[in-house]
Amino acid sequence: MSKPSIIPRGMTLEGELAGEGDIVIFGQVLGEIHTEGFVVIETSGSMRGPVHARAVTIRGRLLGDVFARECAHVDAGATVVGDLAAPRVRVVEGARFRGRVIMGEAPHLASAGSALAPADAAPPESSARRSRAASPPEELSPVPSSPISSRSSASAEEASPRALEASAPAEFRMPLPRRVPAKIRAARG
Amino acid sequence: MEIDGRVEGEMAIDGIVSVGPEGSVRGPLRCGALVAQGECRGEVIAARSVHLRVGAAVEGDVQSPRIAIDDGARLEGAILMSFELEPRPAGPTRVEPDEE
Numbered sequence: 690m691s692k693p694s695i696i697p698r699g700m701t702l703e704g705e706l707a708g709e710g711d712i713v714i715f716g717q718v719l720g721e722i723h724t725e726g727f728v729v730i731e732t733s734g735s736m737r738g739p740v741h742a743r744a745v746t747i748r749g750r751l752l753g754d755v756f757a758r759e760c761a762h763v764d765a766g767a768t769v770v771g772d773l774a775a776p777r778v779r780v781v782e783g784a785r786f787r788g789r790v791i792m793g794e795a796p797h798l799a800s801a802g803s804a805l806a807p808a809d810a811a812p813p814e815s816s817a818r819r820s821r822a823a824s825p826p827e828e829l830s831p832v833p834s835s836p837i838s839s840r841s842s843a844s845a846e847e848a849s850p851r852a853l854e855a856s857a858p859a860e861f862r863m864p865l866p867r868r869v870p871a872k873i874r875a876a877r878g
Numbered sequence: 879m880e881i882d883g884r885v886e887g888e889m890a891i892d893g894i895v896s897v898g899p900e901g902s903v904r905g906p907l908r909c910g911a912l913v914a915q916g917e918c919r920g921e922v923i924a925a926r927s928v929h930l931r932v933g934a935a936v937e938g939d940v941q942s943p944r945i946a947i948d949d950g951a952r953l954e955g956a957i958l959m960s961f962e963l964e965p966r967p968a969g970p971t972r973v974e975p976d977e978e
Contacts, residue, residue, distance in 0.1 A: 768963065770963065779948060780946060780947040782944055782945070783944070787961070789955065790953045790957060
């Protein structure tokens with residue numbers, strides 16, 4: 690069973706979050722999120738930057754684009770300025786949203802999550818079923834032991850830090866120089 | 879007004895336009911409110927609200943103060959909702975309101 694990584698209220702993370710687990714944001718994130726799991730921006734949470742994830746739920750505030758392989762959900766009370774790229778998009782009445790909705794299949798989603806590009810090619814019906822079946826995080830299939838980058842732009846220079854992180858037990862790596870992206874692995878287990 | 883057939887051309891209606899599952903609207907649509915379960919191709923401007931229900935397939939930009947998109951509705955286009963981003967006291971998340 691996996692626990693989500695939480696950015697608590699009052700905490701600001703500047704940099705990049707990358708990993709496989711779920712992330713719940715009560716505080717602030719300024720930067721990027723790349724995860725194989727779910728991302729929830731709670732009512733008190735705010736995020737500025739792109740979010741690449743399996744599924745994204747926004748109840749707080751997001752200034753940035755969403756690239757969700759399965760679905761994007763903008764709840765009532767949320768404020769989103771940015772594009773939503775996902776095969777399924779749900780916007781609840783009362784949400785404030787400005788941006789494009791891109792529900793097309795593979796091309797842009799493949800660029801958003803190259804590691805799982807083949808899955809993106811599946812027809813929408815099957816991806817819908819898949820996401821429903823996978824809804825509770827506990828039912829997710831085990832994470833591959835080798836680090837997977839969700840980005841097509843992941844380059845060789847990132848490979849070694851990622852490998853180091855994979856062996857490191859700590860979730861938070863401190864101290865962090867202010868301008869260097871903070872890489873926090875979304876912990877599982 | 880309920881549309882269960884096919885309508886082509888520009889439409890401007892003050893009231894509620896309901897596009898049924900079999901309905902199809904091709905052309906710019908201006909209305910008070912839109913509830914769509916069918917196809918709409920063209921820009922939609924609704925003075926009050928837009929509700930895209932299951933089965934809706936909208937191609938074009940949608941402009942309205944209130945918009946709801948149900949899971950199962952399809953939209954290819956932009957949502958244009960006018961609102962101001964109130965600056966947050968905490969600072970760093972602040973972004974120029976005119977991000978568009």
